[in-house]
Amino acid sequence: MYSKVELYNEPEKKMEQMVELHYSEMTSFQHSFLCGLIKEKKPRKIVEIGVSAGGTTALILQCLKMLNVEAEMYSVDLMKRWYQNEKYETGFAAKKMIKDLKDKIYHSLLVGNSIPFFLEKIGNNIDFLILDTTHTLPGEYLDFIVSLPFLKEGCVVVMHDTIENHLVCRDTEVATKLLFDVVRADEKYYMWEEKINLSGLPNIAAFKVGKETKENVRDIFSAMTISWGYLLKDREKEKYRELIQKNYGDEYTLLFDRIEILQRNTYLQKQILEHYGKQADYLKMKWKREKIIILYGAGCYSDLYYQWATLNNLRVDALVISDGQEKVSEYDIKVPIYFLSDLPYKQEECAIVLAISKQYYQLVLQNLKKAGFDNIL
Numbered sequence: 001m002y003s004k005v006e007l008y009n010e011p012e013k014k015m016e017q018m019v020e021l022h023y024s025e026m027t028s029f030q031h032s033f034l035c036g037l038i039k040e041k042k043p044r045k046i047v048e049i050g051v052s053a054g055g056t057t058a059l060i061l062q063c064l065k066m067l068n069v070e071a072e073m074y075s076v077d078l079m080k081r082w083y084q085n086e087k088y089e090t091g092f093a094a095k096k097m098i099k100d101l102k103d104k105i106y107h108s109l110l111v112g113n114s115i116p117f118f119l120e121k122i123g124n125n126i127d128f129l130i131l132d133t134t135h136t137l138p139g140e141y142l143d144f145i146v147s148l149p150f151l152k153e154g155c156v157v158v159m160h161d162t163i164e165n166h167l168v169c170r171d172t173e174v175a176t177k178l179l180f181d182v183v184r185a186d187e188k189y190y191m192w193e194e195k196i197n198l199s200g201l202p203n204i205a206a207f208k209v210g211k212e213t214k215e216n217v218r219d220i221f222s223a224m225t226i227s228w229g230y231l232l233k234d235r236e237k238e239k240y241r242e243l244i245q246k247n248y249g250d251e252y253t254l255l256f257d258r259i260e261i262l263q264r265n266t267y268l269q270k271q272i273l274e275h276y277g278k279q280a281d282y283l284k285m286k287w288k289r290e291k292i293i294i295l296y297g298a299g300c301y302s303d304l305y306y307q308w309a310t311l312n313n314l315r316v317d318a319l320v321i322s323d324g325q326e327k328v329s330e331y332d333i334k335v336p337i338y339f340l341s342d343l344p345y346k347q348e349e350c351a352i353v354l355a356i357s358k359q360y361y362q363l364v365l366q367n368l369k370k371a372g373f374d375n376i377l
Contacts, residue, residue: 024055054094
């Protein structure tokens with residue numbers, strides 16, 4: 001069976017009247033579970049990935065103060081502003097607590113980038129890691145992979161929202177539970193959480209990193225083939241890849257590359273099915289038969305079709321927009337943009353993909369017909 005930890009609720013009791021605690025997105029049980037692990041393990045180097053308002057950050061710092069331990073803590077968040085209200089900075093609820101820290105406790109708030117951008121600055125010997133970000137793959141799962149080489153043997157990894165997919169009815173939010181189930185670990189901590197849901201199954205769990213965790217990393221990489229809920233931006237992808245190359249070598253870098261391509265193509269195909277109304281393979285078959293392919297539009301939908309076409313070695317010759325529109329695109333699309341009246345191709349040679357919002361279809365189709373363009377894929 002799973003290991004248990006003695007719950008430690010004194011830090012929460014101490015903070016009950018403090019506004020900082022109200023911004024934590026954990027329940028009282030989850031606070032006591034987290035603080036119980038800190039009390040038992042007395043970590044020296046804590047990394048928290050996912051800060052939000054900083055309510056949980058404040059609780060951890062309060063716990064460290066009460067235990068009178070010497071520790072350093074790094075709180076990392078991709079967002080500079082609080083995702084629920086951009087008027088506030090990320091971590092704002094922990095600012096007062098940070099100012100009142102004792103000399104024994106060092107805290108650093110690192111925002112504006114994901115964890116791979118900060119790991120080398122934070123350094124090795126991390127002995128307590130908290131994962132609480134998107135809950136959607138790749139999310140915390142990939143964060144753990146790049147963090148693992150920096151973790152000390154015996155490091156405790158805490159994962160929040162392990163049944164979030166059931167609580168919010170979003171099937172994609174499985175990253176932390178998947179990690180908990182796949183990882184090999186010396187100990188796994190999983191305790192009933194009554195009064196929070198009908199099942200009593202906990203929305204928080206933890207495991208202790210051991211020698212076997214790093215020896216069986218193959219299975220952790222392999223499970224990344226499960227469908228992702230979002231794509232990595234190019235800059236972010238390259239940073240994750242850089243750390244995988246440095247710490248895992250060529251074999252795992254190649255595996256990551258192939259999984260990322262698979263995920264990118266699947267994600268784009270799902271978006272095309274939703275927008276185009278038919279499977280991407282059907283569109284690909286039609287696309288390959290044409291001499292010249294024009295994407296109508298210069299926004300998010302043209303970026304979607306352009307990315308998919310590039311990944312599948314399909315040609316895109318140009319973007320076209322209505323006469324009088326601003327001829328710019330915020331996306332990295334390496335083909336020219338023309339006004340409809342300036343297209344340098346014969347109408348009969350062009351096949352056009354409507355890469356625009358569906359509400360404009362009829363108007364655009366009328367304009368294309370007037371201009372002599374009849375081949376709409």
